[in-house]
Amino acid sequence: MTDNSSDSALQQARILMQALPHMLRYDEATVVVKYGGHAMGDDSVARDFARDMVLLEQSGVNPVVVHGGGPQIGAMLKKLGIASQFSDGLRVTDKATMDIVEMVLAGAINKQIVGFINAEGGRAIGLCGKDGRMVTAAKLERPASSTGDQVDLGFVGEPVKVDATVLDQVLGRELIPVLAPIAQGPGGDTYNINADTFAGAIAGALGAKRLLFLTDVPGVLDQNKKLIEELKVSDIPALIADGTITGGMIPKVETCMYAIERGVEGVVILDGKLPHAVLIELLTDHGAGTLITR
Numbered sequence: 001m002t003d004n005s006s007d008s009a010l011q012q013a014r015i016l017m018q019a020l021p022h023m024l025r026y027d028e029a030t031v032v033v034k035y036g037g038h039a040m041g042d043d044s045v046a047r048d049f050a051r052d053m054v055l056l057e058q059s060g061v062n063p064v065v066v067h068g069g070g071p072q073i074g075a076m077l078k079k080l081g082i083a084s085q086f087s088d089g090l091r092v093t094d095k096a097t098m099d100i101v102e103m104v105l106a107g108a109i110n111k112q113i114v115g116f117i118n119a120e121g122g123r124a125i126g127l128c129g130k131d132g133r134m135v136t137a138a139k140l141e142r143p144a145s146s147t148g149d150q151v152d153l154g155f156v157g158e159p160v161k162v163d164a165t166v167l168d169q170v171l172g173r174e175l176i177p178v179l180a181p182i183a184q185g186p187g188g189d190t191y192n193i194n195a196d197t198f199a200g201a202i203a204g205a206l207g208a209k210r211l212l213f214l215t216d217v218p219g220v221l222d223q224n225k226k227l228i229e230e231l232k233v234s235d236i237p238a239l240i241a242d243g244t245i246t247g248g249m250i251p252k253v254e255t256c257m258y259a260i261e262r263g264v265e266g267v268v269i270l271d272g273k274l275p276h277a278v279l280i281e282l283l284t285d286h287g288a289g290t291l292i293t294r
């Protein structure tokens with residue numbers, strides 16, 4: 001080896017060694033990664049994400065992917081001439097919309113992510129809440145929207161029960177579950193569940209060590225748009241009340257509170273468009289995004 005190449009080999013070895021304490025910390029731990037529709041950028045970002053999942057799995061971590069796809073559902077509905085209506089961030093879902101939501105989420109997007117992970121050498125298994133009766137949903141009844149209107153959300157559901165039997169069979173066997181946020185009610189109806197809420201229910205039921213939300217902003221931002229690196233659950237209500245946290249960030253931080261109450265150690269909200277966001281967060285000394293803990 002020349003001096004230059006031995007220097008560079010040594011540097012690579014040092015970088016690998018830096019990951020060791022983090023790998024030991026997450027050894028055999030379950031990490032739920034919510035991959036939002038806005039975070040799914042171009043193919044190169046999707047490939048980086050898939051590689052991160054495979055590397056985590058090979059490092060002894062058990063990653064579970066829960067994906068969204070709001071913008072992609074919107075684009076398909078538009079193509080089909082079906083109007084989208086939202087109430088407090090949730091898509092009002094009639095029967096025709098439900099059919100498209102299931103097609104896009106449990107079909108196209110789910111299999112696309114499975115394909116990317118497989119192409120990077122992993123073994124992904126695409127499922128939704130219906131499979132193995134993993135998630136049982138109930139119609140989400142909301143008394144009134146923020147504007148005071150009474151809105152029937154149609155086939156929008158909330159998880160009422162998670163049965164981890166199927167996931168327990170899959171985890172720790174070199175398989176990476178990729179979950180679409182669709183579930184059935186006890187009567188057989190299919191429900192559309194907000195992907196953040198679905199990820200929180202899965203993370204809570206699995207007692208995940210970490211729940212990561214990959215979104216399109218660096219994390220929770222303060223009033224000056226500066227990243228808040230760490231938050232306690234008790235800080236959150238005031239940030240919602242004073243208007244610092246609004247819109248799509250509200251269900252995310254509410255899910256953080258729910259998941260932490262159910263034993264998830266920490267939740268991180270981070271920018272999924274940052275290349276290798278998950279690896280940087282979990283396996284390096286540099287945190288990425290906002291860490292929320294008890």
Ligand SMILES: Nc1ncnc2c1ncn2[C@@H]1O[C@H](COP(=O)(O)OP(=O)(O)O)[C@@H](O)[C@H]1O
Nearest residue numbers: 036037038215217219220221244245246248249
């Ligand atoms: N305090 C805040 N910090 C960061 N983002 C916020 C905040 N308040 C509201 N948001 C909004 O929340 C959005 C993320 O939620 P959402 O669009 O539902 O993401 P996703 O599709 O990834 O689930 C951000 O793009 C931003 O517009």
Ligand SMILES: CC(=O)N[C@@H](CCC(=O)OP(=O)(O)O)C(=O)O
Nearest residue numbers: 036037068069070090091194195
């Ligand atoms: C009830 C409800 O609103 N469901 C969402 C499900 C997808 C989702 O949550 O996707 P993102 O994570 O990309 O936002 C929807 O129909 O858009």
